[in-house]
Amino acid sequence: MRFDVWAPKATSVEIELPPGSASSRRPDPPVTQPDPVTGEARRRPMAEGEGGWWTVEVPEAEHGTTYGFRVDGDGPYPDPRSRRQPDGVFGPSAVYDHAHFTWGDHEWTGRDLRGAVIYELHIGAFTPQGTFESAITRLDHLVELQVDFVEVMPVTPVPGGRNWGYDGVDVYAVNETYGGPDGLKSFVDACHQRGLGVILDVVYNHLGPSGNFLHPFGPYFTGRQGSFWGEGVNLDGPLSDEVRRYFVENALQWLRDFHVDGLRLDAVHALRDGRATHLLAELAAEVDALACAVGRPLTLIAESDLNDPRVITPLEAGGLGMTAQWNDDFHHALHSAVSGESHGYYADFADLTALAKVLTGGFFHDGGRSGFRGRSHGAPAGHVPGHRFVCCLQNHDQVGNRPQGDRLSLAALKLGAGLLLTAPFTPMLFMGEEWGARTPFLFFSDHVEPSLRESEGARRAREFAGFGYDWDAPDPSDEETFHRSKLDWDELKDEPHWSLLCWYRDLIALRKALPELSDPRLDRVRVEVDPLNRWLTLWRSSLCVIVNFCPDSVTVSVPPGVVLIAADDPVSAGQGSLHVPGQTVVIYRAVI
Missing domain, CATH: 2.60.40.1180 (Golgi alpha-mannosidase II)
Incomplete structure (x- = not known):
């Protein structure tokens, strides 16, 4: 088996095969001397090739073989393109052969976003067990609800045992806590066999602060703070061609090898790219080509704070080619209408005329002044088909970024759903919304380093300074914060939760039965x-x-x-x- 790694500035790179691996049982090719510390680990030098790529053949390596890389003697580090991290973000990588999984979705032909309803969920909080396997047992509920896509929050490896997923590292791998790569494939397979498409949330604007070992390999980052969440990714600086390919090929992996139907791209406004061809346009072109190869539609949904219609304008019309984008203006206007809240950014949307404008023009901030930002913002988008706007009454951000993770009241959900599911946009529900779940969705994490664990709460408070909240949130690192965020499926047995679920079902059924309601x-x-x-x-x-x-x-x-x-x-x-x-x-x- 051949191993490749990009390390353009390294003077030496070695692969390290820990004790107990297949390679240590059959060390046919020459190896370096045993590790001076352990006396056991075996290393093999890698050969430098073109473009900063290093390679080595390990014939005896097989599915499950663990390994790491040493760069200029330091390490071992996980493979930047590790397909599996069986022992977490600080452990070795493992060989993962996609051919070892047997798919059952051969009759799946894909699902177009147009006319669809999306359901967002977090694998860890969707069920008490918090695994792909347990989530499969709840898919029939989604079928009966008549949604079309399941949107899964990020599943890449994270430090510790619980996280929203936006602190992910090892972006080619899948969190073992949820069930690893086979678990994700089983979940996608089960969705497809029930007629549900799968959209996967991915994060390319930053990597988590813990377990991120990309720095020794190459200039993946700019050295500047790219956003509130972390260091900026190098998309347009020296040696950035391979950095861009790192993320583009990661996207193609999910769509091709995991049979995922679409990607939700986190916070694309934090992608700093000054090139003539933006990373999003490059990605859209590659995904279009893959869709032709696999014979099914593939969807790219951007989370964008720019209110720039070029993000969702097709490539051939000079845009960035995203299929759709999240529309915060719709959420803010509808939330303000049903809740009466007018603090923070809701102040711009407190009058019902804001909701009227969004329903007919897509954006509220379309070039005029944004009071919350203190400047003008956005551009007109009334010419854009409504299905290109993914709109919601609740989502993980708008619930989880409240100090207590509190959800809307049942009365507010009843009103909001009436507009969400009859508006000319692509509607998205957040897990439990359909029955008015009373469990909160709090921000939770499980950093290993004491400094990160102890500072996480204060960091969140700083992030939302000026939003109008009295920030009194539970400790994100407390395991109980995570457990409180899990859905309570027993609520479905009781009124008024059951009646609200019936209301959501009736609205979705009506939307699908009457063409006027899906007209974009x-x-x-x-x-x-x-x-x-x-x-x-x-x-x-x-x-x-x-x-x-x-x-x-x-x-x-x-x-x-x-x-x-x-x-x-x-x-x-x-x-x-x-x-x-x-x-x-x-x-x-x-x-x-």
């Missing part, structure tokens, strides 16, 4: 709003979605028609009007 053309959306009395009507052709945010009932003028579905009874129709109770949603078909 924003110029065909009409919104009327009464900011004083706090009600809104959303027109999708002859369908009218009436949302009364106020506790008091309202009478809304509508053409003659029929009520299709309502969150609460009674709803009474008069001659040219509809009487809507307080805090409810009505979907009405006008007979024109």
Whole structure:
């Protein structure tokens, strides 16, 4: 077997094969002297080739063989492209042969994002066991809910036993706590056999502060703070060609070798790239080519804070080629409407007219002033098809970045779901939202280094300074913080959780049954709003979605028609009007 590693500035690179590996049992090729410390580990020199790549043949290496690399005598370090870290981020890498897994999804032809509903989850908190295997047992719930994609928060190895995943390192590997690479494949396979696509959350703007051993190998980083979360990735500096390929080929691995249907790219606004061809455009072109090769649609969803429609403009039209992007403006406007919150960035969205603008134009901040940022922000996006905006009422950030990880009330969820699932965008739910889960989703981590463990809470408080929160959050390193964040599936047995679940199911079923509700053309959306009395009507052709945010009932003028579905009874129709109770949603078909 051949091993390759990129280390362009090294003067020597060796592969180290720990005791007990296949190589130490059959050391046919010549090896260096035993390690002077252990007296056991075997090393073999690697040959330098073109472009800073070092190689060595180890014929006896096989699936499961553990190894590491020494660079200029230091190490051993995990392989930067390690496919498996059986003992965690500080242990050796292991050979992983993709051919050892037998797939059962041969009839899967993929799923287009258009017309789809996404469900975001965290493997560790989705079930009590927190594994891929246990998550599979809950997939039938998602099938009955009628979602189309499962979006999985990052699964790369992290320090310790619990983490959101955004502190990941060894980006080609899978967290062993969840079930390792075979576990992820089994989960994807099970999803496909149930008709569910899988979107995987990946992080390319930084690596975690603990267990990151890329520095000795090459200039993967800029040496500058790229964002609040860590050192910037070298995308446009000297020797950055291979750094870009490192991330592009990682994306292709998930889509090709793990059969994943799409990637959610974390915080692309933190990718500092001054090249003529941005990394996102390079990635989009490669993924398009792979989609042709595998014969199924592949999706790229960017998390972007730029409000720049070029991110989701196709490559052939001069854009960056992302299939879609998360739309925070929709979340902020809808959250403010259903919760009444107006602190921090919600201040810009406190008036119902903000929600009306987002529903018809995609972005609220489309070139005008953003009060929270203290400057103008964004560009118009009304020409962009609505399906390119992934919109939500809750997600891991908007829940987990609150000090207590608290979720919206059941009443707020009922109202918000009524608009989320009838809007012209791609809707996304956050795990447990559909039944109004009362368990919080807190920020949790498990850093090994005492300095990181002790400073994590203070770092989070600094990150959200100015957001209007009285930051009194549980210790992220406390194991109980993690356990409190796990869903309680027993809640489904009780009212009013079951009734809310039925409301979500009915709304998704209606969205799939009525073409007007999935129509992505924003110029065909009409919104009327009464900011004083706090009600809104959303027109999708002859369908009218009436949302009364106020506790008091309202009478809304509508053409003659029929009520299709309502969150609460009674709803009474008069001659040219509809009487809507307080805090409810009505979907009405006008007979024109």
